[in-house]
Amino acid sequence: MTETVLDDADGAWQLRGFVGDEWQWHIGPHKPFTTAGWLPARVPGSVLDDLHRAGEVPDPYVGRNSLLSEWVPNRNWAYRRTFTLPPLEPHERAVLRFDGVDHEATVLVDDTVVVRHEGMFRPFEADITHLVRGGGEHLLAVVVHPAPQSEPQVGRTDRVRVHKARMGYGWDFCPPMVHQGVWRGVRLVVSGPARLRGVTASASLGPGTEGLREGAVRIEADLTLAEGQRAPDGTRLAVRVRDGDRVVAETERDLTGMTEDAGAHIELSVPQPRLWWPNGAGEQHLHEVEVTFTSGPHTTTRRFQVGFRRVELVPNDGAPKDALPYTLTVNGRRLYANGWNWVPLDAQYGVPRPAKLAHLLDLARAAHVNLLRVWGGGLLETEEFYTLCDQLGLMVWQEFSMSSSGMASTPASDPEFVDLMVREAHAVVPPRRHHPSLVLWCGGNELQDEKGNPLDESAPCAARPSRRDRPARPRAGLAAQLALRRGVPQPGRQHRPQPGRPARRPRTLGTPGPRGAQPPVRLRNLPAAQRVRRRGHGQPPHPRTPSPRRGGPLARRPREPALRPPRRLVEQRFAGPGLLRRTHRRRRHHAARQPASAVRRAALRPGSQPAPRLQKQRHPSLAVQRARPQRLVHGGRRPPR
Template sequence: MSNSEIVLKNWSYRKDGTEEWFQSRKEAACTEIFADLLNNGQIPDPFLDTNERDVQWVGEQDWQYLNSFEVDSALKDLENHELVFEGLDTFATVWLNGKELLKANNMFVEYRVDAKPHLNFGGVNELLIKFDSALRTSRSLEKKHGQYKCFNGETSRLQVRKAQYHYGWDWGPILMTCGPHLPVKLVSFNSIIDDVYVNSQISEKLNATIDVQTDIRTKSQVAIDIEVISPSGKVIEKAASKVDKNGLDSFKFDIQNPELWYPLGHGEASLYTFKVTLSNLKEIQTVIKKVGLRRVELVQEKLIDQPGTSFYFKVNNIPIYSTGSNWIPCHSMKTLMTDQDYTDWLQLAVDGNQNMIRVWGGGYYETDIFYDECDRLGLLVWQDFMFACGQYPGFPEFIETCKPEFDHQIKRLRNHACMAVYAGNNEDYQVAENFGLHWDQNDHSGDYSKTDFPARTIYEKVIPDALKSLNPQVPYHPGSPWGGSHTTDPTIGDIHQWNVWHGTQEKYQDWYKLGGRFISEFGMEALPNRKTYEDCITDKTELYPQSESIDHHNKSDGFERRLALYVFENIKVEGLDLDSWIYATQLMQAECLGYAYRCWRREWRGEGKRYTSGAIVWQINDCWPVASWAIIDFYKRPKLGYYSVKRESHPIGVGLYRNEKKFTHEQAKPVSKEGAPHDYSKTEYNVDIWGVNATTEPLPSTLKIDIYNVTLGDIIESLPDKPVTLSANATTEFVESHPISNDVPVVIYARLVDNKGNIIAGAADWPQPLKYLKFNDRKVDFTVENGQIRLRANNPVKGVEIIVERDVFLQDNGFDLFPGDDKIVVAKDLKATDKVSIRYYQQAKK
């Protein structure tokens, strides 16, 4: 008899202590209380206006969920009947037909319970789950175990294994939800495949040794058939065996010259199909895994002429410059996310030339579709374990609660080729430093229970032991940031560079001296699209930058001062109406992020000189409509910063940086920038220009450079065309310290052209700060066609934004335009009849 799987749907819910049941969302296999209350109109939408304040009572209540389901009497002949709870959020007691089955306390664990003694075969069964308030429970646990320190949210969150962002973050609301957030199912069987692990070992010569490990439970003899299909669709291996008891069945074979999985920009993301069938005269169960074969290494080696060590990923022996984004949960009510949402979001990352996504440790281990899509698209995943910004406990009960979580999640993720590195936590070592906790880096005992930083036991002993046992092929990093003598050491490990925006609030033009070996967090805030505000603010009189509603949709501490600081330091603000302010913040974010990517990518200088190996912006997405560091807002509307990152992450690029030298009046010697508050000494400028090539082949091209008078728009100098060759997988210096006229403000426009005269990369360097610039006559003409927009400028134009009335994805936006270089922006879904307008920096008012 084949196995049976019943997925429970059509839940009912009620507040604990009340009588009336309410229907959950129809056909929903997983749900949560905020989604259900919202669906039934029992709460105002917490994403609208300031409604978040009015729904806080939900998280302070206990809630019950009920499911009634029938079990066919024929299934009684099967020996085993298990209720599988893929995810319960968080403190849950479960009863089946009045009998208590389970007490759960970890959102990230899958629970399996023997249900056979309590099932009603041939009739109706009732599954009741009571969810205790995680907020009240965490506070109770804090009283018992003591208060620990943290950034963001309240301190009691550290006591529980629940998505930490539910407690509120500096970009997200406080929505303490609960419920069966992943499917609950009844699985009935005599024999079953519990797990299939495709354990692949890729040699340095890139040959593959495969061990298909099938974890089986059975009391009778069953047959296992394995079929392996190549990415091109050819069956390359078949095997059959018989087993008669619980345990692992192993099938090993070699593949010479396998079709390997490569990250975006370096080859195909090839996936093999592994089909494992369990049978006993007839098929019982089939498990299919799509698996990419790849060799991944985290390389930390000495550098030729700088201190410390490198920190870069090598995939199939190719050094990879990591350019990408941090990923937070895409929704504060995760069960409202669809598979298509994940596909859309990750396609946006790919369209933005990103090759790495970092799953941040304050949310949850993402759903299967997320990792499946990363495999398919060639996106590397940096996976944090779910600890963020806190001094977590380390007492035995807490660690024992975590161990099943680690085992379950590692087993769930280990077949995914996208997995590049696991990190033990987000910023917990930084918390230890900031609060002066005891942290002896020379103590490698693995037991830190007697210190005030006991969670080191988790990060440096428990997790690495689990990985060594279950998935040793993927590198492990104890935390992020981590490495060197302190967490901000730029010479070893990764850093989170928040001295722009947070910290010392440096000028973003100084990103070049704020780098490190791998920058896994940095960012700049900007407002979202006007349509996003119109979608989340119902009172249209609130649509101005300083309104209470707009302020409510910004959770960053001190954002008014910091945002104003960076905008007014850099951008001429044409008005404080909402449209002008949105454009100013988005242009400022775009300039800021572009500088960072450009400066740091320059330091990928080749073998032994990979001084900076990655830049992962904070962040790509939002969990609700909000002004934040996201480069795409909640409704999937890219900000100008998304396009700036996209341009700087293109496989082929040009980089420019303007250097400044100060001289005394009497001497020709440079002087320090420090000194008198107003320094009127002579200033000279020069520019460096370099090229970027992320491919593995050298690229010949021609470098063209024009220097324009910003104000008048005319060319004051054109450098001779220069044949250049971009080194493979490295940066190549083209021009060093070329002097620039200081008599007038100039913009340097550099581009690489191929042998047919086509521009393959281009960039411009404008005088800083942009607010000092003045422009004379500028005109941008554009035409709208099906699928594209054509633009032309008579003079250099900064920050051209295309605005389409309806939501249409543009392949570029927020770009600079130069005379003679017509711009075509592709927009696949655009129609010639669409209403389109443009704006650009310091556009003359009509």
């Protein structure tokens, strides 16, 4: 099997907007690519980002410019490009594979519709063998239809009928910037009559202490066969597990003579596996699983990085019998969950930003975070996100894209919406199963029932799929991953702190504490917090954030008001005798200088000499604030009493 990635590496994609069905007049192999009105586009990417780069809309991140682009999601946007392939053999098939289009799309090859799709998180494909069997150059067009109706933050959750990121419809930290576009990759696959359509992998450990020495790898392969064909001789599926350069398990299955679509299930035993641990608890050992499907002259290989770990929630010590389990255990060891909330990197989340993603996740690792909760108003995160979390030891609490609202936070319960969410769960959970970092699936953000109680598994849209509807082993770490539990205390049930961790009341950021103002990030290791904020642990600044080393315009920007303690607090708590003397000298120095207004008045008198050039002076209050030693505020040595 051969795969051709149809990305924008050669600048092949173009974009144009249309009102209504006007796009049907402008898409076809007879339309030249030099026609006016088409703009360069990027795949994967975002419609709004392409329009900004082409100068069609102002930068939506500046001022109130986002208001000038709110018309964009109301139009159809057509992507187009050409692709070339040699003539197909009689037994060969050609399939277009889309990893994600946001949100509804119609796909055409030349001027023929090959597939219609709805849903930004579900991949889809189209068999185009009958259109391209003769080879040559062909036109591929993807028409992204207007964004669906949804609810902003101040709305009603029961009116939401799509599984799409709601953040772009307007949130307290994001203006309305509804996302559209081909936001994941596109591939052209040429294979024989038998094809490996999909494959998932997972790693697990046995029960109890002894089970930590008994690992297992499970492979589930989805095999498809052309209508009226049979698998040729030599069709086989091989699985190999490596720990570094060492092969620790392997097997092979003969599939010759297969006459219909089928699924292959393979399980391998891995004795004495090296374990995967969260950040701060141990090393993140990863094993490579290689799945190879061979059918005639065509070979398909898929590789996964898996980790052996067992993650569970157990009841707290001394908790009543009806209390929910809240203590986190990994590989039998109780751990303190030190976590952050994670939202999409950008409102235009289709634009790849690998450097920014790696930088932020590395900051989380350096701040001793071991759990990231992916907020339900955003995304089901990307493969790149989970891969980095696997490597950094960051466990992931992933929420489906459902969120509370300002008016009502109860999700819809009609059968059509419930069926949609079941299909979404079956489509998105198994492909992410191999990531050891992904330990918990949750139904959404702050969902409630009609009485205002936190939503649990009794809600239709958050219930467990029945065994008949449930995909094989639909879990990603805990005993019941697809339960979609919200994971918050229920009314009448107690929530106690973990043993050895007394409950602490958080202070408001920037307010005085026992040693003055609190740091902007609540971390248990204040010196580490200082290093993260000031140096970023050696990570380069993001291109959108100029730095003093690059001489950007924001290199000397003032500190945010929330990070600056009051003047009185600086003088009383952090001003030692030496600092006060320096401050008084600065005040005398400013008082001795002649005011600038007097110099200007003298320059206006007849016959006066030109006014001397004055150096920029600081206000005395700024001198006090500038003299504040940063190290003391962020956890250095104790200030003198």
